[in-house]
Amino acid sequence: xxxxxxxxxxxxxxxxxxxxxxxxxxxxxxxxxxxxxxxxxxxxxxxxxxxxxxxxxxxxxxxxxxxxxxxxxxxxxxxxxxxxxxxxxxxxxxxxxxxxxxxxxxxxxxxxxxxxxxxxxxxxxxxxxxxxxxxxxxxxxxxxxxxxxxxxxxxxxxxxxxxxxxxxxxxxxxxxxxxxxxxxxxxxxxxxxxxxxxxxxxxxxxxxxxxxxxxxxxxxxxxxxxxxxxxxxxxxxxxxxxxxxxxxxxxxxxxxxxxxxxxxxxxxxxxxxxxxxxxxxxxxxxxxxxxxxxxx
Numbered sequence: 001x002x003x004x005x006x007x008x009x010x011x012x013x014x015x016x017x018x019x020x021x022x023x024x025x026x027x028x029x030x031x032x033x034x035x036x037x038x039x040x041x042x043x044x045x046x047x048x049x050x051x052x053x054x055x056x057x058x059x060x061x062x063x064x065x066x067x068x069x070x071x072x073x074x075x076x077x078x079x080x081x082x083x084x085x086x087x088x089x090x091x092x093x094x095x096x097x098x099x100x101x102x103x104x105x106x107x108x109x110x111x112x113x114x115x116x117x118x119x120x121x122x123x124x125x126x127x128x129x130x131x132x133x134x135x136x137x138x139x140x141x142x143x144x145x146x147x148x149x150x151x152x153x154x155x156x157x158x159x160x161x162x163x164x165x166x167x168x169x170x171x172x173x174x175x176x177x178x179x180x181x182x183x184x185x186x187x188x189x190x191x192x193x194x195x196x197x198x199x200x201x202x203x204x205x206x207x208x209x210x211x212x213x214x215x216x217x218x219x220x221x222x223x224x225x226x227x228x229x230x231x232x233x234x235x236x237x238x239x240x241x242x243x244x245x246x247x248x249x250x251x252x253x254x255x256x257x258x259x260x261x262x263x264x265x266x267x268x269x270x271x272x273x274x275x276x277x278x279x280x281x282x283x284x285x286x287x288x289x290x291x292x293x294x295x296x
Contacts, residue, residue: 001073005034008064008071009080021076031083033059036076037183041069044079047185050165054100058085058180079183087175092211095170095197096219098179099190104163108188110228111153114235118146121240124247134253135243138260142236148288149235155284156227164190169241171200191225195232202269203238203262209272216276226281233270 001023005011011032016025023034037044048061059081064071071078122143129136166188170178174197178184194215201208221229239259245251267289274289 001034004073005080009062010065032062033081033083034078035081035183037070037079038077039183044069044182047165047187048182050100050102051180051182051185056098056100056180058177059083059182061182081181081183083177085176085180087177089172090170090174090176090179090197092194092197092208092215094176094179095193096215099164099166099193102163102165102187104187106187107158107161107163109158110231111150111156114146114150114153117240118143118150121243128247132246132253134256134260135246138239138256139243141263142239145234145236148286149231152227152231152234152284152286156224156231160222160224161189161228162222162225163187166190166192169237170196172197172205173200189225189228191221191229191232195229196237199233199238202266203259207269209269212273213276216273216280223281223283226277226283230270230274230277230283230286233273 001018002013002016005013005016005023005025011027013025013027016023018024021036025032025034044061061069062080062082063069064080069079071080121139125136125139164187166186167174167178167184168186169184170193198208198212198215201211239256242251242256242259246253246255271289274283274286277283
């Protein structure tokens, strides 16, 4: 790989580290990452220009000797990135500051995506009852929760959703490298990243209810954004992310225990968020969360 990097990028290195198909090395006191990239090149170019024009980017994309972003190495498309920012874990404030408004006619149909995903999971579960008993026993609850999140999207006017730079997945362990990595940028509602961050923060660090209340009060969310925000908090991506890892045999079933054990506590958290939203917005009734409020 050292010779390949020298040939395509005119960079001479003495040492290189790799994990799976990812490569890391240092050159002139900067870290470089050579990463596989299978998504749209045009989309990557577009997102990268957004980051550059707003001075919000963590990596430079290094073009190869042919002035191309993609380099095919052993039949795998790679992108070379140069790190140019000190790394640390992100905060909710970082997420808000990094979200840049984008003029885009492409709208994500989350109702369709979530419906297709839950249909696929339900089909999978029929095959895995004996192999994954913990997943099988817990799945019905999270399938039901997903249905609640999907039903909320019926109140959404998708055409009115303002688009911002977002990410495939942001969570409480994400760093500035993740936040400003152009390979991870997508265009979506600005509530996507912050909702994912709050969910993962709740399960793996602390209860972020104060931050959620501050976010709601200070960011002037539209009605459609509020619907997306609460539906994304309800949608159990935290469960499905681990589910996927278990099915791929990258994790064992006990990894899901932490999520299941916090089931009732997270319902209370959701009810608190819902109650806060109802103070300022006329949003659809969610009887399930109203009952939790009364119990609490």
